[in-house]
Amino acid sequence: MKATPRVEDDKKAKVPNDISSFRVWRKRLVEAANKHRSWTIVISMAIGSVLLYFWAAFPPFSFVQSQNTWISGFVNAGVFILLALGLNIVVGFAGLLDLGYAAFFAFGAYLYAFGASPFTHLHLPFLVLLLGGAAVAAVFGIALGAPTLRLRGDYLAIVTLGFGEIVPIVFLNAEKYTQGTNGIGGVDRPNIFGFVFPGIDQTAYYVLMSMVVTIVLILVYRLLDSRIGRAWAAIREDELAAAANGINTVTTKLAAFALGATTAGFAGVLNASKLTIVDPTQFLFTVSFTVLAMIVLGGMGNPLGVAVGAFILYNIQAVLLKQLNAVFDNLNVPVLQDIDFVKFQFLLFGIALVLFMMFRPEGLIPSQRRRQELHSADAESSEDLALIAPEAGEVAL
Amino acid sequence: MTAVAAPATVSTVRQRPPWAIPAIAIGLVVSYFFILTFFLGLDARTHDHASEIAVQQVANALSIGAIYALIALGYTMVYGIIELINFAHGDVFMMGAFLAVLFTGSGIGPFPGILHLSGPVTDVVPLLLYMAATLAVVMPITGLLNMTIERVFYRPFRNASRLAPLITAVGVSFILQNVALVLFGSGDRGAPQIFPIAWRIELLGASIPVLNFVILIIALGLMFVLQTFIRRTRLGRAMRATALDQQASKLMGVDVNQTIALTFLIGGALAGAAGTVWGFSFGFVRQDLGFNAGLKSFTSAVLGGIGNITGAVLGGFVIGFIENFAASLGLTRWAEFSVFVALTLVLVFRPAGILGQQVGERA
Numbered sequence: 001m002k003a004t005p006r007v008e009d010d011k012k013a014k015v016p017n018d019i020s021s022f023r024v025w026r027k028r029l030v031e032a033a034n035k036h037r038s039w040t041i042v043i044s045m046a047i048g049s050v051l052l053y054f055w056a057a058f059p060p061f062s063f064v065q066s067q068n069t070w071i072s073g074f075v076n077a078g079v080f081i082l083l084a085l086g087l088n089i090v091v092g093f094a095g096l097l098d099l100g101y102a103a104f105f106a107f108g109a110y111l112y113a114f115g116a117s118p119f120t121h122l123h124l125p126f127l128v129l130l131l132g133g134a135a136v137a138a139v140f141g142i143a144l145g146a147p148t149l150r151l152r153g154d155y156l157a158i159v160t161l162g163f164g165e166i167v168p169i170v171f172l173n174a175e176k177y178t179q180g181t182n183g184i185g186g187v188d189r190p191n192i193f194g195f196v197f198p199g200i201d202q203t204a205y206y207v208l209m210s211m212v213v214t215i216v217l218i219l220v221y222r223l224l225d226s227r228i229g230r231a232w233a234a235i236r237e238d239e240l241a242a243a244a245n246g247i248n249t250v251t252t253k254l255a256a257f258a259l260g261a262t263t264a265g266f267a268g269v270l271n272a273s274k275l276t277i278v279d280p281t282q283f284l285f286t287v288s289f290t291v292l293a294m295i296v297l298g299g300m301g302n303p304l305g306v307a308v309g310a311f312i313l314y315n316i317q318a319v320l321l322k323q324l325n326a327v328f329d330n331l332n333v334p335v336l337q338d339i340d341f342v343k344f345q346f347l348l349f350g351i352a353l354v355l356f357m358m359f360r361p362e363g364l365i366p367s368q369r370r371r372q373e374l375h376s377a378d379a380e381s382s383e384d385l386a387l388i389a390p391e392a393g394e395v396a397l
Numbered sequence: 398m399t400a401v402a403a404p405a406t407v408s409t410v411r412q413r414p415p416w417a418i419p420a421i422a423i424g425l426v427v428s429y430f431f432i433l434t435f436f437l438g439l440d441a442r443t444h445d446h447a448s449e450i451a452v453q454q455v456a457n458a459l460s461i462g463a464i465y466a467l468i469a470l471g472y473t474m475v476y477g478i479i480e481l482i483n484f485a486h487g488d489v490f491m492m493g494a495f496l497a498v499l500f501t502g503s504g505i506g507p508f509p510g511i512l513h514l515s516g517p518v519t520d521v522v523p524l525l526l527y528m529a530a531t532l533a534v535v536m537p538i539t540g541l542l543n544m545t546i547e548r549v550f551y552r553p554f555r556n557a558s559r560l561a562p563l564i565t566a567v568g569v570s571f572i573l574q575n576v577a578l579v580l581f582g583s584g585d586r587g588a589p590q591i592f593p594i595a596w597r598i599e600l601l602g603a604s605i606p607v608l609n610f611v612i613l614i615i616a617l618g619l620m621f622v623l624q625t626f627i628r629r630t631r632l633g634r635a636m637r638a639t640a641l642d643q644q645a646s647k648l649m650g651v652d653v654n655q656t657i658a659l660t661f662l663i664g665g666a667l668a669g670a671a672g673t674v675w676g677f678s679f680g681f682v683r684q685d686l687g688f689n690a691g692l693k694s695f696t697s698a699v700l701g702g703i704g705n706i707t708g709a710v711l712g713g714f715v716i717g718f719i720e721n722f723a724a725s726l727g728l729t730r731w732a733e734f735s736v737f738v739a740l741t742l743v744l745v746f747r748p749a750g751i752l753g754q755q756v757g758e759r760a
Binding site (some may be wrong): 091095097099147148151152154155157158159161162163165166169170173285289292293296343344346347349350351353354357358361 | 480481482550553559560561563564565567568569571572574575576578579688689692695696699730731733734737740741744745748
């Protein structure tokens with residue numbers, strides 16, 4: 001850091017004044033943003049949300065679909081942003097691969113459906129259920145994590161994969177309590193202090209979602225820089241060394257797991273209250289996979305990157321692929337008009353995931369530390385090094 | 398970090414007497430039979446025919462268990478040698494099932510079939526020829542597919558961080574599944590059941606399809622060949638050495654890359670055999686077949702002690718029993734749930750599996 005100002009000084013001497021003052025201002029802005037990050041998040045989320053909201057009414061947005069459809073889509077994207085931010089705590093911060101993340105999403109959604117629907121004749125307050133859904137998801141996260149997090153890292157991947165597969169099956173089979181495939185319909189729309197969210201105009205959802213995403217972003221960034229955030233990084237980079245330095249690896253990993261599940265619980269409640277129906281097909285493996293692809297594309301470990309990745313990928317999935325169909329149909333392009341691009345969605349996600357993992361594992365907007373980790377591993381992989389010092393290859397593992 | 402002993406893939410030291418494994422296997426089958434008879438006896442609907450139904454179900458459990466065991470071998474060998482959960486393995490099995498259908502049947506969608514068989518072939522000699530030909534066609538293709546996957550997607554990560562290859566493997570699995578979805582469409586696709594289901598053997602009062610025995614024989618035969626290959630040949634020894642210590646085997650002149658490729662080739666071929674047999678047995682294939690079968694087979698591998706070949710086979714049969722037990726008691730829908738519960742319980746109480754050795758956390 002100390003070297004930077006001198007470089008600035010050198011440049012200041014050479015370049016004209018107006019550009020240098022621009023640089024100085026930019027630098028000040030970046031410094032201020034780093035210093036007051038929570039406020040930066042609040043302000044930029046506010047500006048971003050307002051801009052998106054009104055832009056959706058003007059071209060080129062308005063050519064594609066109506067403003068309300070866009071807003072509704074942004075709310076859905078918000079659900080995925082929450083999921084991605086939560087999974088990022090588990091995969092990106094703590095380095096644990098959770099392949100059944102949709103299960104926790106399901107717990108939040110079903111809790112809301114049980115707490116506020118004609119099916120159970122309960123109509124509990126929305127905010128209570130929002131916290132309740134998160135809490136239930138966290139409890140299940142701990143219940144699943146406690147026995148398995150003691151084990152080798154890759155067992156966790158398969159246990160969570162199984163868990164994610166089983167949870168929808170249980171909700172599907174326990175027909176008496178969940179109405180099986182039909183799902184629980186007619187779920188209440190949010191009611192916050194007497195204000196019931198309207199169904200057609202999605203603005204209220206949009207505002208709520210922007211607020212929740214803002215809060216979660218702030219919390220996640222604060223977690224990243226906290227003591228536990230550093231403990232996660234240590235575990236991710238070298239679990240044995242972390243343990244040797246006095247980190248309780250099991251509880252730290254469990255905390256990551258529980259916090260990730262909590263975020264999914266929030267997302268589940270919000271999603272259920274928006275769709276007003278909850279059924280097992282909303283929580284299949286494809287959801288877990290999509291969220292994983294989002295964080296890999298966005299930049300594992302970097303909340304901003306992950307949120308942007310989720311937003312982009314959701315819109316590719318929900319808008320772009322459908323539009324491609326419409327465009328090629330209208331233009332009567334010979335081969336392309338017969339292709340249903342939506343069908344290729346998950347194939348494309350899979351290919352994108354693999355390509356990113358192979359060629360740009362740090363994602364579109366990388367986290368600095370993560371990038372160094374991923375690339376230092378490459379440097380050590382040369383065969384000569386491995387042969388001369390067998391330990392060198394092991395360190396990276 | 399400390400080089401923790403690799404999971405003894407193919408244990409070089411045999412601590413058990415040679416009759417231990419057959420004894421365990423027979424013990425398992427017999428005890429499963431009695432447990433099942435007991436529980437079926439409790440139910441009024443099945444009370445009168447408990448033992449006949451139990452014989453029938455044991456035979457079913459053995460044939461599905463054999464399929465899981467064949468797939469589990471691929472998981473366990475790959476995990477033993479490069480410590481990677483090859484998530485795509487279940488989908489290689491699914492591809493094998495589709496290839497077998499394409500070869501024997503009259504095609505799926507735009508893809509033409511080759512043999513154009515549709516129903517049972519009742520002459521023994523042509524039937525055996527057809528079955529052998531299907532296996533001979535499918536196994537090399539799935540083996541090569543699995544080897545290509547390793548070469549293209551996993552080899553670049555050989556020394557990379559732990560998470561990267563795992564995520565890539567999940568991605569590859571998803572790609573295969575969706576390639577199948579795009580090529581063959583979703584939903585069940587009929588598979589020609591060329592083996593006559595009507596052929597049955599009377600055993601202990603129950604009539605059991607000959608097919609069940611054939612599947613068991615094919616599976617056990619392949620396992621025997623595999624075991625002999627690993628124990629007796631030079632390449633097999635290279636595999637064992639690589640699994641124990643890659644660096645040291647490299648220094649001893651083992652071509653590690655070639656050995657790992659060979660492991661994937663064998664694993665893929667066995668998955669292809671399992672896929673072929675699946676089609677004969679169940680009469681349908683589906684693009685998401687690999688996901689569930691893969692999960693169960695991996696559970697089998699963990700149950701038997703990951704990295705341990707005999708363990709994977711035993712685990713496959715145990716998973717077959719567990720699944721069959723739920724189904725026999727009329728809880729078919731909860732079969733997968735029970736398998737998953739079994740996985741979690743094993744991981745909690747005996748993470749090393751039935752035959753595995755305790756393996757420390759790798760750094």
